Each structure stands twice: as structure tokens, then as C-alpha cells.
Amino acid sequence: MYNIAIISGDGIGQEVMSACEFLLDKLDINFSFKYGEAGFDCFNKNGTTLPEETIKIANRSDAVLFGASTSTPGEPSPIINLRKALNVYANIRPIKSYKGVNCLRDDIDFVIVRENTEGLYSQIEYSEDNKMIAERHITKKASKRISKAAFNLCIKREENKVTCVHKSNVLKKTDGIFKESFYETAKKYPQIKTEDYYVDAMAMYLITQPQNFDVIVASNLFGDILSDESAGLVGGLGLAPSGNIGDHNGLFEPVHGSAPDIAGKNISNPCSMILSAVMMLDYLGEWETSNNIKSAVEKVIADCKIRTPDLGGNSSTMDVTKAIVQELI
Ligand code: NAI
Ligand code: MG
Numbered sequence: 001m002y003n004i005a006i007i008s009g010d011g012i013g014q015e016v017m018s019a020c021e022f023l024l025d026k027l028d029i030n031f032s033f034k035y036g037e038a039g040f041d042c043f044n045k046n047g048t049t050l051p052e053e054t055i056k057i058a059n060r061s062d063a064v065l066f067g068a069s070t071s072t073p074g075e076p077s078p079i080i081n082l083r084k085a086l087n088v089y090a091n092i093r094p095i096k097s098y099k100g101v102n103c104l105r106d107d108i109d110f111v112i113v114r115e116n117t118e119g120l121y122s123q124i125e126y127s128e129d130n131k132m133i134a135e136r137h138i139t140k141k142a143s144k145r146i147s148k149a150a151f152n153l154c155i156k157r158e159e160n161k162v163t164c165v166h167k168s169n170v171l172k173k174t175d176g177i178f179k180e181s182f183y184e185t186a187k188k189y190p191q192i193k194t195e196d197y198y199v200d201a202m203a204m205y206l207i208t209q210p211q212n213f214d215v216i217v218a219s220n221l222f223g224d225i226l227s228d229e230s231a232g233l234v235g236g237l238g239l240a241p242s243g244n245i246g247d248h249n250g251l252f253e254p255v256h257g258s259a260p261d262i263a264g265k266n267i268s269n270p271c272s273m274i275l276s277a278v279m280m281l282d283y284l285g286e287w288e289t290s291n292n293i294k295s296a297v298e299k300v301i302a303d304c305k306i307r308t309p310d311l312g313g314n315s316s317t318m319d320v321t322k323a324i325v326q327e328l329i
Contacts, residue, residue, distance in 0.1 A: 001030040002284055005061035007054060009039040009078070011258025013067025015266060016273035019321040020065065023274055026325050027289055029281075034061065038078040039069025039258070050078035055085045058251070063280045066253035067273065070260060076123050079253070083116045088244035088251045089142065090149040091116045092279070093227045095210075100302040101235040101311060108234055110213040113153060114223025115146040116244055121220040138174040138219060143181035149245070150217035151189040159214035162186070164196040165222050178219055199226070206230055227255050238269025238310045239301075241276035243283060250283045252276040262309075266316045269308040271297055274324065296327035 004024075008017035024031060036054030043049045049072050058064045064086070069078050083091070091114040097103040124135040150162050164182040168175035179196055186194045197205060199222045206213070206226065210233050218226060231240035237256035244251040254272035262268055274297060281290035300306060306323040307313030315323075 001032055002062045003032050003034060003060065004280075005036055005054075005058045005064040006033050007036045007038050007058070007064065007082070008067040009069035009258060010041045011068055011070050011260055011263040012256075012268035013039070013069060013258050015263070015268050015317050016254060016270045017065065017067040019270035019317050020273045020277050022318070022321055023293070023325055023328075024277060026328065029286060029289060038066075038082065040072045042069075042078070043072045043075055049075045050081050050085075054078075055082065058082060058086055059249070061249070063283060064249065064251040065273075065277060065280065066251055068254065068256060068258040070258040077121075080121055080123065083244050083251060086244075086246060086249045086251055087117070088246035088249055089115065089117045090146060090245045091223065091242060092149075092153065092245060093223075093230075093240065093242045093255055094279075095227075095230040095234055095240065097234050098239060098298060098301045100304045101239065103235055104207070104233045105211055107211045110210070110230075111153065111157070111215055112223055112227050112230060113146060113150040113215060113217045114227065115142060115217075115219050117220075118142050119220030119222075121224075136171070136174050138178055140177050140181050143178045143219075144185050147182045147185035147217055148188075150215050151185060151192055154192055154215040155189075157215070160191070161193040161195065161214045162189075163202075163213055163216045164194070165199050165202045165216060165218040165226065166196065167199050167222070169198060175219070182217065202226065203229060206233065231255055236269075236310050238272055238308060239275070240272050241274075241279055243276065243279040245283070250280065252280040252283070266318065267309050268317050269310050270317050270321050270324075271301070274321070292328060293324070296324045299327050300324050 008014045036057040093112040097108040118137045120136045166175040240255035306315045
């Protein structure tokens with residue numbers, strides 16, 4: 001039996017999590033779900049976006065599923081703080097073309113490995129005289145750790161190239177150390193090709209030659225921005241899952257946010273959340289089940305009959321979820 005922490009958050013976080021739980025309940029695997037609060041609704045109720053109790057539930061679990069949360073003015077981001085609290089330092093974001101989806105190309109298959117614990121998302125901001133300052137912390141330790149995660153993932157995926165993204169021509173110290181740590185780590189993986197690009201050029205290459213990338217490693221903010229751009233290459237955020245992996249825990253969540261523009265309408269695409277649960281099952285070693293769910297999702301998407309409006313259909317979140325479950329039976 002697996003202890004799974006469920007933190008739905010708010011907005012479509014709750015809708016896609018309900019869909020995901022509906023599917024998990026249909027599997028031949030025993031889960032014990034423990035529920036934690038986080039996000040905007042949680043702040044209005046408890047005065048904090050991430051209660052200690054939620055961190056405890058997450059820490060005691062075998063894995064965490066997170067939905068999405070709406071940002072709360074003046075308050076820290078619960079998901080950024082939860083990733084830090086669990087020390088899940090590697091944010092793994094696979095991007096792939098699915099059959100039946102209007103993608104930029106049909107041979108896109110890469111993964112972004114985003115550093116999760118530092119960078120411009122330190123949330124250390126203050127004012128000095130009339131100046132607003134945001135601190136960008138980059139350490140050699142975290143940079144080497146994320147590079148190592150990227151090279152190991154490259155081996156696991158049986159691919160042969162890791163691309164490092166940075167802006168060391170301008171951010172000479174912080175991104176200087178990020179790039180240097182990447183190449184130092186690369187020495188231990190002589191069989192893997194390496195390359196590095198400035199983030200602005202990379203934003204263009206992702207559009208002009210996305211088929212040429214295998215594993216991309218980036219600092220926190222750059223990795224975040226390139227993830228949404230990459231999702232746009234393959235049909236949007238409804239198809240972009242992620243896993244946050246540390247040495248002792250894993251937290252799985254869609255790349256998207258709480259989507260207030262479509263929240264409450266039961267039209268959000270549940271695939272990114274369900275594919276995040278697939279990543280969780282892989283992490284837990286339940287490979288057969290994870291492969292079956294992945295195939296079921298691919299089949300429903302390829303059929304083009306039951307799909308949410310973001311993919312051009314008019315089905316609901318639950319219609320899509322039930323179609324995926326139907327494929328599993
Ligand atoms: P968003 O990711 O929520 O939405 C961007 C666009 O993608 C919207 O048009 C939305 O309708 C669409 N979209 C996202 N997920 C979808 C899905 N599953 N199915 C169909 N369409 C989908 O980003 P946005 O609008 O910039 O931010 C909304 C709120 O979410 C903000 O309060 C932001 O701070 C928060 N946010 C939270 C994150 C998290 O909890 N991990 C991550 C990103 C943003
Ligand atoms: Mg993001």
C-alpha cells in the first residue's frame with residue numbers, strides 16, 4: 001500500500017485532481033490518500049498558503065500529488081515552498097508530440113530538467129531607497145546536483161545529449177557557476193554529448209529545431225519559462241506533466257496553474273494531471289500500470305473524439321477521464 005499526499009489547491013487544481021483520483025480508484029493498487037490544504041482558498045481559511053500540517057502530510061507520504069494554486073497577493077508561493085520543504089530539487093518536465101494533436105512537429109520528444117531550490121525563485125525581495133531588489137542565488141552544489149540529475153535522466157531515457165541553458169554572458173557570476181558546474185559534471189559522463197545555449201537563443205531554437213533536443217537543464221526561472229513555451233509546441237498546458245524528484249520524496253503536478261479563465265466549468269484537460277500520476281507510478285516502480293495508463297491517454301487523444309476545448313473538442317474533464325478509464329478496462 002502506498003501513502004499518497006493529495007494537495008489539490010484551487011481553481012482547476014481541484015477539478016483535475018478529482019479526475020485523477022477517479023482514475024486511481026479504478027486501479028488494482030492500494031493507495032491510502034491523505035489530504036493537505038494549500039493555496040489561495042487555504043490562505044483565506046487559515047491565514048497561510050502552506051500550513052505546517054500540509055508539509056507534514058507530504059513528508060510522511062511515499063509520494064505527493066499536487067494540483068495547482070492561485071497566487072495570493074503578498075504571500076509566498078505554496079508550491080515553490082513545498083518543493084523546497086521536501087527538497088525535491090529536480091523538476092522533470094517531459095514534452096512530447098501526441099498523435100492526433102496539432103503539434104508544431106510530430107517528432108518532438110525532450111525533457112526539461114529545471115533546478116527547483118534556488119535561482120530567481122528564492123522569493124527574497126526587498127526595497128532599498130527607491131529600488132526594488134530580487135535576489136538570485138545560484139550555488140555550485142545545487143548546480144552540480146541538477147546537472148547530475150540531467151545526465152542520469154539522459155542515460156535512463158537512452159538518449160545521448162544534454163543541453164545546458166543559461167545567460168552567462170550577462171549574469172557572469174550566477175550563470176557562470178551554473179555553466180561551469182554543468183561542464184564539470186559532464187566529465188563523468190564522457191559518452192554523452194553536451195552543448196549550451198543562452199536562454200534567449202534557446203527560446204528560438206525550441207521553435208526552429210525542437211526535434212534536436214533530448215535533455216535540457218536550466219535554472220529555476222529559465223526552466224519554468226521554457227516549459228510553458230515547450231508545452232505550446234505540442235498542444236498546450238493540458239498535455240504537460242511534471243515530477244519533482246529529490247533523494248527522499250517525489251511530488252507530481254501538472255505544469256499548468258489554476259487557470260481562473262476556465263475554472264469551475266468542468267472543461268479543463270485532465271491529461272496533464274493524469275500523466276503526472278503516471279510519472280508518480282513510474283517513481284513508485286509500478287511500471288506496468290503506468291504504461292497502461294499512458295497508452296490509454298495516448299489512445300483517447302489519438303481517437304480525436306473525446307477531448308476538451310483546449311484540444312479543439314467539446315467534452316468535459318470527466319468525459320475525458322471516463323474515456324481513459326474505459327480504455328484501461
Ligand atoms: P495557467 O497555467 O493557469 O493558464 C495558462 C493558460 O493555459 C490559460 O489560458 C488556461 O486556461 C490554459 N490551461 C492551463 N491548464 C489547462 C488545462 N489543464 N486544460 C486546459 N487549459 C489549460 O497560468 P496563468 O493563467 O498564468 O496563471 C493562473 C494562476 O495560476 C495564477 O494565480 C498563477 O500564479 C497560478 N500558477 C500556479 C502554478 C502552480 O500552482 N503550480 C503554476 C503557474 C501559475
Ligand atoms: Mg510555470
